Amino acid sequence: MSSLPQFLANGMVFSCIIVLGAIGLSLVYSIADFANFAHGDLMTVGAFGALVGGRYFEGAFPGADVSVFGLPVSFYLALLAGMAVGAVVAVLTERIVYRPMDAGSIELLITSIGVALSYRALVQLQFGAGRRSYDIGRGGPIDFFRETLGIGMTSRSLVIVTLTFVLVVALHLLLQYTTLGRKMRATSDNPSLAKVSGIRTENVVVAMWIIGGALAAAGGVFLGLDTIVRPRMGFDILLVVFAAVILGGIGSVYGAMLGGFVIGMTHELTPVIPLVGVEYDSAVAFILMVIILLVRPSGIMGGEAA
């Protein structure tokens, strides 16, 4: 089961995780105007939020262990809990740390490194440095995919891909067809004109942190579901998430989606590249990023704001 289709399937799953992380990072960049190094650890926070949520909801009510697409209902509730934790932590951090500082991009970037360390330290204090996993049975590959495509696709993978698709489409609809979405695009396009037009940009910024935090948390939960839950999980993929954002065009949400997809795929397709060891997966992703940036210095969707 290490054929090209299999690597593509793996790539899809990893891409989804990167895409969810990249969207939030790009949103923060486009509206709050700084590179948020705490974003990876925000993913971790979401993953641990879901861990707690999972324990709480497991068997908490009749039907909690009913299986939907191969995973218990309690998992979906735990996911929502994790996303809520991600959103709340993101908003509180903005309120308590970033907003009062009223500082420039570089100061905020440096501060966010401190915030990242704080998140991780708090997670470790509470849960220890060890590895955890969601208390869900590891289902085998789904027959349908094995028989028709010859790939091993578990229900976990299927849920990750499906839910990411749902979240991305929901975000797209929000951005394009709601007043809040238009305000977000307007604020990201031209913050001073947004204020001048009467948009309460402080509220837009809060909405952006809620969405970015919730999506990062979802990415963290999916990473935990696909692999394991541990305090360094988000930090360890932060650079890959950054690569996706830069590749897509910094500050462009749609670019982040595309960049996340390309980087995620490349990362998982490393094994099929002759003479390159699997341990170089991140390096290959970065090299691809550099090559694309040589051709399009502002990223794939750079310059086409929002």
Next chain:
Amino acid sequence: MSPPDTSQRARGDAVLSIEGVDSGYGDVQVLDDLTMHVADGEIVCLIGPNGAGKSTVLKTVFGLLEPWSGSVRFAGGEIGGEDPADLVRKGVGYVPQIDNVFGSLSVNENLRMGGVARKEGLDETITELYERFPLLDEKRGATANQLSGGQRQVLALARALVMEPELLLIDEPSAGLAPSIVDDVFDDVQTVNDLGTSILMVEQNAREGLSISDRGVVLDQGTVRFEDRADRLLDNPEVSRLYLGG
């Protein structure tokens, strides 16, 4: 073209009065004890050399800069340093000199963003604006980045009109436009005024700007040098020599 007879209106109450205002950026003072006003229904044209502080006047009125001292009153109430988002809701509109449209948003979305503070009647007003500015109607779905300079300036004006402001601050509506389009934009400004909006307009094309205005104010080094009816300023040899290029 002779200026419209607005002696009646010009005697009306001041919709905007700026008194003894100092303002600037950081430690750098730009406005020095500035006093001027806009009467209800007027177009006042603010002219002066580059760097005189014309844009700074508008930014200070619109709360983008906090006045260091003095008072800024709109319709009788103090507004100095008030949040622009609140001023929009009170009936003040502002068209910045540069970056005055949302480039990546469609024309229609730009107009909707102009009306975020409206509780009702948004669609009706936008429909009216499309009737008044047919070129925007044709380009509804295009992004602002795809418009020509003149079209963009009209969009910037229309965006500010969605709130149906009582007072409109416009910074150099004709900047960078081809001469043929300059007249169109000034016509639009005049129409806006005819429909009841008082206007404080900064203009680099001083003669054309003054020709559609009721009064003119000449600003130099952050302070008022001349202030008079627009037609008299145009006829004033000293103003002509110093500020209107002879």
